[in-house]
Amino acid sequence: MVNSSHEAMHRIFQEDPGIFTRTFGALGIPFPDAVAVSQLPTDLTETKPLERRLDTLLRVDTAGGGGYLLAVEAQGRKDPAKHSSWAYYLAHLHAKYGLGPVLLVVCQDESTARWATGPIRIGPPEWPSLTVRPLVLGPHNVPAVTDASVAARDVPLAVFSAITHGKKPYAAAILKALAPALKTVDPDTATILAELTELGLGNNPAAAIWRNLMAADLSFFRSETSQRLRAEGRAEGEARGEAQGEAKSVLRILDRRGIETDQAVIDRITTCADPDTLLNWLDRALTATTADDLFTED
Structure with missing residues (x-):
């Protein structure tokens, strides 16, 4: 009172x-x-809902009953508004949970990483009342894992290395080390890590390299890309099977009607992959007098 x-x-x-x-x-x-x-006004109560969301928040319990909160923010570019948001997050988390919060900022370029490192001082320069000191991880301090045996010893760290260095010209070397390392963990974990790698690479050129690497073993890769590749593969397989069946029908009809076919005709029919063309040849095979009659309108 x-x-x-x-x-x-x-x-x-x-x-x-x-x-x-x-x-x-x-x-x-x-x-x-x-x-x-x-x-x-001295009333600091929020008069309307104000949405503030961290990217990831973890409670870390340690031996002896201690612990802390780990707030993770992925930062793709410099954003001055984030400085005040980060200060708000830390103060709010401490008031809500009663645990010391740690802010981790993850970046994919050195410029943003340097900007995020701080310290961020809030208040007049004579006496900043609040200082925010994020821990920052980026290409400047995350090791580039380019050795497959090293990647296999800590696959999640290798994934994080690939994501962090995804914009670098040497990203391909990291991805080539990561791909075989994924086979050393269980398939479900490998699938999740492969997905995270693709998502983390975004639209960077390295993403195409990763998709090519994973296309060799789609059991480890269930992303949108792999699903598309599988669908295309099934469609191509079905089309090939249909075409092969129609080609055999054309040759069978010619044979039953006693029309002579040389190797060039057989090769032309069996290598055709266009269903519409094969259907036309099938119709003509019913009335043709020579094999060349199949192709007269082509």
Whole structure:
């Protein structure tokens, strides 16, 4: 409950805000003199819902009953608005969970990583009231895993290396080390890690390299790309099977009708992959007098 002593301790600054600068100036912390002071509403309650979302939030319990919160933010570019958001996240998490929060920012380029490293000081330069010190991981400090045996020892770390260095010209070497390493873990885990690798590479040129590597073993790759490749493969297989059946029918009819076919005709019919053409030849085979009659309109 608010009492008179509480009121007096802060109301004095409403009466004479200059007390603040004069007092701390005497203590050796000089703040610039104010040219104007205005009183703002003291109610800090959110009047409307304000959505704020972290990318990932983990509670980490440690031995002895300790622990901390790990807040992970993936940052693709410099965004000055993020500095205040990160400060809000950390203060809110500490108030809500009563655990010390750690902010980890993950970047794919050195410029953004340097910007995110901070320290981010909030408040006047004479005395920042809040300092945010993110831990930052990016191409500047994440090892590039280009050896398959090293990748196999810690496959998730190899995936993270591939994602982090995905924009670099040497990304292909990392991916070529990662591909065989995925076969050392169980298929379900390999599928998830392969998916994360493709997603992490985004539209970078390295993504095409990764898709080509994974196309050799689609059991480890169930992404949209692999599904498309499988569908195309099934369609091509069905089309080939249909074409082969029609080609055999054309040759069988010619044979039953006693029409002579040389190797060139047989090769032309059996190598044709166009179903419509084969259907036309099948119809003509019923009335043709020579094998050349099949092709007269082509």
